[in-house]
Amino acid sequence: MSNIKEPGDQRDLVVYGRNAVLELLRSGKKPDVIYIETSKADPASRPQGSAAQIIALAKSGGFVVKMVDRKKLDELAEMGNHQGVAAALPAVEYVELEDILALARSREEAPFIIIGDEIEDPHNLGALIRTADAAGVHGLVIPKRRSATVNATVYKTSAGACAHLLIAKVSNLVESIKVLKENGVWVYGADMGGDLAWRTDLSGGVALVVGSEGKGLGRLVKQHCDAVLSLPMVGKVNSLNASVAGGILMYEVVRQRMGSHK
Numbered sequence: 001m002s003n004i005k006e007p008g009d010q011r012d013l014v015v016y017g018r019n020a021v022l023e024l025l026r027s028g029k030k031p032d033v034i035y036i037e038t039s040k041a042d043p044a045s046r047p048q049g050s051a052a053q054i055i056a057l058a059k060s061g062g063f064v065v066k067m068v069d070r071k072k073l074d075e076l077a078e079m080g081n082h083q084g085v086a087a088a089l090p091a092v093e094y095v096e097l098e099d100i101l102a103l104a105r106s107r108e109e110a111p112f113i114i115i116g117d118e119i120e121d122p123h124n125l126g127a128l129i130r131t132a133d134a135a136g137v138h139g140l141v142i143p144k145r146r147s148a149t150v151n152a153t154v155y156k157t158s159a160g161a162c163a164h165l166l167i168a169k170v171s172n173l174v175e176s177i178k179v180l181k182e183n184g185v186w187v188y189g190a191d192m193g194g195d196l197a198w199r200t201d202l203s204g205g206v207a208l209v210v211g212s213e214g215k216g217l218g219r220l221v222k223q224h225c226d227a228v229l230s231l232p233m234v235g236k237v238n239s240l241n242a243s244v245a246g247g248i249l250m251y252e253v254v255r256q257r258m259g260s261h262k
Contacts, residue, residue, distance in 0.1 A: 013089040016073070016082035018050040024087055025057045030094075032149040034058040035076060037084035038067040051085055062171070064145060091155045092162050094169045097176055100139030101183055103166060104205075107138075111185050112253060113207040115141045117173060117221050119242050121213055122148040126157025127243035128210065129165055133158075135250040139166035141207075143173050177224045180207050186226045189217045190245050194228030197249055203256045210246040 015024050015031075024031065036051055058065050076086045104111040114132050119125050125148045132140055148154060149169075155162045170176045177187050185205040209225060211217035222228065231240065231248055240248075 014076050014086055015089065016077040016080055016086040018054065018083045018085050021054055021085050021087045022050060022057070024089075025054065025061065025063075029089065030061070031058075031063055031087040032090045032151070033088045034063055034065045035068050035073055035086045035088070036065060037070055037073055037082075054085055062144075088149070088151070090150055091152055092150045092167060094150075095139070095166045097139075097141060097168045097170060097179060100141070100166050100168055101180075104138045109138070110203075110205040110257075111180070111183070111207070112137050112205075112257075113139055113141060113180065113185065114246065114250070115173060115177070115187075115207055115209040115221075116143075116147060116242075117189075117209055117217055118143060118146045118212040118215070119210065120146070120148050121242070122151060122153040123157050124148075124213060124241055124243045125150070126154040126162075128246050129154065129158040129167075130161045131243065131247040131250055133161035133165045135247075135254050137165065137250065139168060141168045141170055141173070141176055144169050144171055173218075174220050174224050177207070177209075177221070181226075187224070188249075189222050189225035189228045190230075190249055191217050191222065191228045192230055194230040197229045197231060197252045200227065200229060201256070202253045206253055208246065208249050208253070210242050210249075213242055 015021055021034065034054060036055060055065055073082045073084065073086055076082070076088070100113060101111055114128065114137050116125060116128065119128070129140060150162055150167060180187055185207050187207045187209060188200070189209040191211060209217060209221060229249060231245060
């Protein structure tokens with residue numbers, strides 16, 4: 001049996017088995033996540049031998065390592081001989097934040113960027129990407145940790161927009177926000193208690209920060225936003241999910257950029 005599993009839609013890839021994952025890391029490819037089996041009897045036990053070598057290589061490369069039980073690895077490898085190790089490759093090639101800014105410059109447009117602050121639901125992330133592509137967003141920024149990755153589910157939910165939108169995966173959202181500000185981009189967080197979006201001038205360089213489904217914006221991320229934008233809630237339910245709120249705000253930016261801002 002092959003040590004590579006490709007789902008039916010061919011949009012993500014799982015490599016499993018110790019030698020296969022070692023060769024993957026040595027090849028220079030950049031996995032989304034390295035999965036290592038942990039013992040149910042002793043979750044704190046440290047992997048030995050080649051598994052320990054894989055962890056060391058992954059950490060030196062800045063890749064995410066997750067300790068999981070055998071059931072999770074069996075699912076990833078579809079019951080193949082994973083030897084307690086698997087690696088998930090992304091469905092897209094991630095870019096650098098500078099690549100997104102460069103795209104805006106090449107089009108002679110003010111940057112229009114979406115930042116996903118720990119959006120963990122892949123369906124929400126995929127829907128956000130689909131709307132971002134339709135609204136002319138130059139790129140999406142997501143954190144390396146505590147965020148859904150661009151996997152097959154995200155790709156499918158985005159209706160293929162993942163293949164067209166630049167996506168940067170960064171180590172620190174706050175540092176990325178600082179870089180955007182240095183490049184003349186105003187950063188607005190979407191959260192309760194902020195200014196109404198259509199009363200804010202969004203016609204220049206804009207980055208919209210959309211928070212996670214449960215927690216909203218992280219404290220430090222919110223502190224580093226230039227302002228917080230809100231949508232009026234007049235119904236019985238006082239919140240919208242990340243993709244819906246993000247979509248409404250994106251099209252307010254589009255409206256203003258098309259000359260309707262008053």
